Amino acid sequence: MDNILEARGVTKRFHGVVAVNDVSFHLKRGEILGLIGPNGAGKTTLVSMVNGTLEPSGGDLVFEGRSMRGVPAYRRAHLGIGRTFQVMKPFPALSVLDNVLMGALFGANGGEHDIERAREQARECLEFVGLGARIAQRADALGGPERKRLELARALAMKPRLLLLDEVMAGLNNVEIEEVIEDIKKVRDHGISILVIEHVMKAIKSLSDRVFVLHHGEKIAEGTTAEVLRDPQVVEAYLGRRRQ
Ligand SMILES: Nc1ncnc2c1ncn2[C@@H]1O[C@H](COP(=O)(O)OP(=O)(O)OP(=O)(O)O)[C@@H](O)[C@H]1O
Ligand SMILES: [Mg+2]
Structure with a gap:
């Protein structure tokens, strides 16, 4: 399966803050890739660099084999990158x-x-x-x-051929979450590749083929959902903190 999206050492600095630090990942065509991490980890910033709302300070994003450097957001939409906004x-x-x-x-x-x-x-x-x-x-x-x-x-x-979902389940009740999970599965069945950011772990578990984890702007783990969720670094950075 080929990669619809590749991030190669992507960095984003806001003045003094390094929101995303040298992150690389790939998304295969037809795949649902989960992205998790604590609040402020850099998830939305990363998605914004994929759809072109923000330009990286360093590194490159490659969509269908083509560098997105300097390609404005509206052009990326034409090329087939769609997103939702966490702040609607x-x-x-x-x-x-x-x-x-x-x-x-x-x-x-x-x-x-x-x-x-x-x-x-x-x-x-x-x-x-x-x-x-x-x-x-x-x-x-x-x-x-x-x-x-x-x-x-x-x-x-x-x-879109690539859909970026930034916390589309936040604030939904359990029934609504189940409905949206089914919707997202149907979207994938139409051949759309998906990057899904969620704090709702049930959704990540039932949707993602693979997951990667951001913490303080850095990728700290990636793999199958099961592997990632038992990684001690992830438990400490993310799950542990949320259980306190
Ligand atoms: N436009 C901006 N200007 C300055 N700093 C920013 C900007 N956008 C994000 N940041 C900072 O970058 C870091 C990453 O923020 P980001 O919104 O990407 O995190 P997130 O993982 O999406 O968090 P959440 O789970 O709360 O949505 C935070 O420290 C945030 O304050
Ligand atoms: Mg966010």
Whole structure:
């Protein structure tokens, strides 16, 4: 299986802070790769460098064999990289449908230019995430868990080949978490490769083919989920701290 994404020694500095330090990893085509680590470990920063919201201070990200250095975020979306935002970013005054329409219009291969087809695509994605009944409402009328679903629908409407999910389950109850886990499995079954950041360990366990762990910006472990979760360094850095 070839790699859809490779990170080669990626570093991000914010003034004095090294948020991500010389991190390398790869994501195989069709794989779900989990990314875990304590708060402030650098997970969101890493994802932002993959989709182009942030430029690395050093190292390189290679998507489908092509360096992403200097490639702006909107171009990366056209190339097939979609993401959700941990801090949800809906257009509050637009309808739920129009929010997702933005994804369809500006997604892979330059987006869908036929507005009716784009709308249909947006509707399908909203049905898929269970927001089919809310399409006419303003985005700011949605509650937190529904906004998470909106993020997912918008990212899917971009028809990505690589989907970056940044804590799409935060704030959801157990039933909702199970639903989103099933949704993500279906997305993978459509051939989409996925990087999933989650604090919800149940989700990481049931979704990830492999996992890697960031701690203070550095990769401290990687392997199968079972291997990583019994790694003493990971237990101390992440699980141990969260149990206190
Ligand atoms: N734009 C920024 N400017 C300055 N520092 C930043 C910026 N973004 C992130 N940081 C810092 O970089 C570090 C990594 O943050 P990041 O948000 O990537 O962590 P995270 O692993 O996603 O955490 P969480 O689990 O809380 O979402 C933190 O110390 C954070 O304060
Ligand atoms: Mg984060």
